[in-house]
Amino acid sequence: MLRLSKLKEKLAILHYRKKFAKKQKHIVWKNSKWKLTWDIIGLTPKFNITCPFCNTEMVLRHSRLHVSPELKEENTHIDMAYKCPNCDYFIVFGIPVPPQYWLYILNLRKKFGMGLIYAPIETWAKSDQQIIKERLQALGYW
Numbered sequence: 001m002l003r004l005s006k007l008k009e010k011l012a013i014l015h016y017r018k019k020f021a022k023k024q025k026h027i028v029w030k031n032s033k034w035k036l037t038w039d040i041i042g043l044t045p046k047f048n049i050t051c052p053f054c055n056t057e058m059v060l061r062h063s064r065l066h067v068s069p070e071l072k073e074e075n076t077h078i079d080m081a082y083k084c085p086n087c088d089y090f091i092v093f094g095i096p097v098p099p100q101y102w103l104y105i106l107n108l109r110k111k112f113g114m115g116l117i118y119a120p121i122e123t124w125a126k127s128d129q130q131i132i133k134e135r136l137q138a139l140g141y142w
């Protein structure tokens with residue numbers, strides 16, 4: 001059931017990507033640190049996000065479409081939030097994106113019944129479970 005919906009989601013994304021492939025050419029992207037994904041995630045880093053406290057690879061917690069009302073909502077950006085599965089350190093990158101791209105991602109998310117936020121609960125719930133398991137093991141409960 002879950003797998004099937006995941007597959008449908010992937011197919012829909014592929015279809016959407018193909019449909020909007022032409023649009024991609026019209027968007028100027030000069031950020032050397034982040035890459036446009038053209039899917040519901042929005043952005044992906046070109047570098048490893050490791051925790052500054054314990055050096056663990058951090059996990060994506062959410063990707064949020066953000067606007068600045070103080071700038072008349074012209075300053076469209078995407079907030080990429082990551083959390084350390086080891087020490088719970090939390091960090092947010094606020095990356096400016098072209099308004100067309102911001103809208104493209106919003107429309108894509110709407111298609112999947114989402115709003116401004118995409119939170120890959122599956123990924124971090126799994127890692128949280130792993131942490132709990134490891135902590136219990138450390139305490140001798142396993």
Ligand SMILES: [Zn+2]
Pocket residue numbers: 051052053054055056084085086087088089
């Ligand atoms: Zn950490």
